[in-house]
Amino acid sequence: MKFLQFSVLPFLMVILSVSGANLTHHPHRDFLRCLSLRIENSCTITYTHNNPSYPSVLNASIQNTRFSTPTTPKPYAIITPRKTSDVQSTIFCSKNHGFQLRIRSGGHDVEGVSYVSQVPFVVLDLVNFRDVKVDTKNEVAWVQSGATTGELYYGIAAKTQTLGFPAGICHTIGIGGHLSGGGFGILGRKYGLAADHIIDAKMVDANGRVLHRKSMGEDLFWAIRGGGGNTFGVVLAWKIKLVPVPPVVTVFTVNKNLEQNATKIFHRWQQIAHKLPNDLFTTVWVMKVNSSQVGKKTVEASFKGLFLGRIDELIPLIQYAFPELGLARENCTQMSWVQSVLYFGALPIEPVEILLNRSALPRLSLKAKTDYIREPMSEAGFEGFMNMFLEEGTDLAITMMEAFGGKMDEIRENEIPFPHRSGILFESVYIVQWINEEDAGLCINWMGRLYNYMSSYASKSLREAYYNYKDLDLGINNVNGYTSYEQASVWGLKYFKNNFKRLVRVKTMIDPTNFFSNEQSIPPLLSP
Numbered sequence: 201m202k203f204l205q206f207s208v209l210p211f212l213m214v215i216l217s218v219s220g221a222n223l224t225h226h227p228h229r230d231f232l233r234c235l236s237l238r239i240e241n242s243c244t245i246t247y248t249h250n251n252p253s254y255p256s257v258l259n260a261s262i263q264n265t266r267f268s269t270p271t272t273p274k275p276y277a278i279i280t281p282r283k284t285s286d287v288q289s290t291i292f293c294s295k296n297h298g299f300q301l302r303i304r305s306g307g308h309d310v311e312g313v314s315y316v317s318q319v320p321f322v323v324l325d326l327v328n329f330r331d332v333k334v335d336t337k338n339e340v341a342w343v344q345s346g347a348t349t350g351e352l353y354y355g356i357a358a359k360t361q362t363l364g365f366p367a368g369i370c371h372t373i374g375i376g377g378h379l380s381g382g383g384f385g386i387l388g389r390k391y392g393l394a395a396d397h398i399i400d401a402k403m404v405d406a407n408g409r410v411l412h413r414k415s416m417g418e419d420l421f422w423a424i425r426g427g428g429g430n431t432f433g434v435v436l437a438w439k440i441k442l443v444p445v446p447p448v449v450t451v452f453t454v455n456k457n458l459e460q461n462a463t464k465i466f467h468r469w470q471q472i473a474h475k476l477p478n479d480l481f482t483t484v485w486v487m488k489v490n491s492s493q494v495g496k497k498t499v500e501a502s503f504k505g506l507f508l509g510r511i512d513e514l515i516p517l518i519q520y521a522f523p524e525l526g527l528a529r530e531n532c533t534q535m536s537w538v539q540s541v542l543y544f545g546a547l548p549i550e551p552v553e554i555l556l557n558r559s560a561l562p563r564l565s566l567k568a569k570t571d572y573i574r575e576p577m578s579e580a581g582f583e584g585f586m587n588m589f590l591e592e593g594t595d596l597a598i599t600m601m602e603a604f605g606g607k608m609d610e611i612r613e614n615e616i617p618f619p620h621r622s623g624i625l626f627e628s629v630y631i632v633q634w635i636n637e638e639d640a641g642l643c644i645n646w647m648g649r650l651y652n653y654m655s656s657y658a659s660k661s662l663r664e665a666y667y668n669y670k671d672l673d674l675g676i677n678n679v680n681g682y683t684s685y686e687q688a689s690v691w692g693l694k695y696f697k698n699n700f701k702r703l704v705r706v707k708t709m710i711d712p713t714n715f716f717s718n719e720q721s722i723p724p725l726l727s728p
């Protein structure tokens with residue numbers, strides 16, 4: 201006992217002094233005492249409200265400023281672990297002292313689920329788990345959850361120009377949330393999702409066990425590859441298979457507005473984009489822009505593409521398959537794959553070190569929704585859609601329509617939990633953003649109307665949605681108490697289709713007491 205007191209006291213003092221806590225009894229402080237007794241590592245820091253760094257640590261990776269207002273519920277503490285044992289300790293202490301645990305990697309959750317909760321909670325922020333180890337010989341990498349996609353892309357490109365990784369466009373997304381929810385990007389038609397390329401993982405479960413693929417078993421390994429983060433445990437690192445890319449790729453952009461036949465060209469695009477060769481990914485971004493008539497606005501459809509080859513091959517291919525686009529040489533640029541990531545992120549392609557800058561993107565308030573489109577929209581239907589961007593509240597609205605087909609068609613719906621595969625023409629990601637809080641209602645209302653409008657065109661029997669752009673309007677778990685399978689199915693089936701049942705079975709097996717829970721975590725079945 202003497203030894204224990206002697207050994208933990210300095211760490212207790214470090215944590216309590218950093219957190220600004222004092223030693224008088226308080227239920228919440230039992231949590232801090234618990235941590236201080238278990239974390240023998242002064243580098244892992246626990247921040248509470250009293251600590252001057254608390255706001256900056258909390259806000260550091262909040263991408264959606266809608267959830268960083270004074271009224272947003274704040275975590276009792278933020279723990280930034282450096283060792284696996286500190287993650288185990290945080291789970292142990294949260295569980296024993298009645299705190300919900302929210303796991304944050306890159307903080308891009310569009311509903312703020314990684315750092316907001318309606319019940320007392322703490323945030324486990326994996327910002328210090330950001331190693332990227334690339335093994336070009338075996339074409340694999342181990343990447344920790346707190347790294348960003350940009351850091352991964354940069355780490356690969358620093359070693360080779362002929363390997364890449366098929367993940368999302370934005371370079372500040374965290375690996376932890378992105379891989380655990382799927383991960384679609386510009387290499388998606390060629391190779392599928394980021395989650396399709398996970399070959400091992402290291403995670404800590406609700407009992408503090410450290411698991412790898414072998415020890416967690418294939419059911420759990422299946423579930424964490426797209427079944428959602430913060431449901432099954434804390435994934436600390438992922439082993440991923442890299443994919444071949446040519447040293448030179450071609451990107452292009454052709455902008456067409458309402459007065460330039462945008463609707464006709466789009467109509468053709470949706471009929472052929474999913475059938476183009478797998479080496480060609482195309483996407484259409486719809487947004488409001490200035491018209492050529494001074495003081496007027498119009499709506500633009502920006503047709504963008506990535507071709508895994510050179511301009512000389514691309515031009516005849518498009519001229520044959522999609523002449524309506526009118527692609528010209530001057531619309532195209534050759535570059536490396538890693539530069540193409542920056543191009544699609546609307547950033548300068550040099551220097552590529554910008555991929556390491558976690559605050560390179562503006563942070564605004566936003567609301568997102570998604571659809572999967574299986575039947576072509578009529579020309580009039582698409583025109584009506586574009587016209588909605590002329591309404592109020594749309595100054596910072598964008599829709600990204602991303603062609604599917606190719607490899608996405610070939611992977612079975614139940615291969616991993618992400619089920620939106622064969623037969624999808626394109627994924628539609630609707631985002632509305634605003635700067636002033638007073639515009640929130642207007643913008644969110646518009647988003648609701650846009651989503652209603654698209655109900656005629658979206659997948660019919662079940663309106664599918666992409667879990668990585670969470671939408672709490674689809675339904676949420678009960679804040680306190682049990683959520684039934686039926687209740688959770690309302691949103692669960694939209695995200696996961698028939699895979700939802702298996703996810704519930706895995707959840708029941710690995711976390712029957714539902715320690716890892718949030719608004720849209722998979723609920724366990726009640727024990728008989």
Ligand code: FDA
Nearest residue numbers: 305306307308309314368369374376377378384429430435
């Ligand atoms: P964050 O840290 O907020 O976590 C998201 C969710 O995962 C939370 O529920 C969290 O608790 C959980 N989680 C995080 N780390 C975990 C871990 N280590 N273990 C267990 N659970 C964990 N998507 C896409 O497919 N393609 C794209 O191109 C883009 N682009 C894009 C741009 C922008 C600006 C935004 C805001 C979002 C996207 N996305 C996207 C969506 C993105 O993939 C999604 O929001 C990811 O969940 C973000 O992961 P983070 O780690 O950054 O989020």
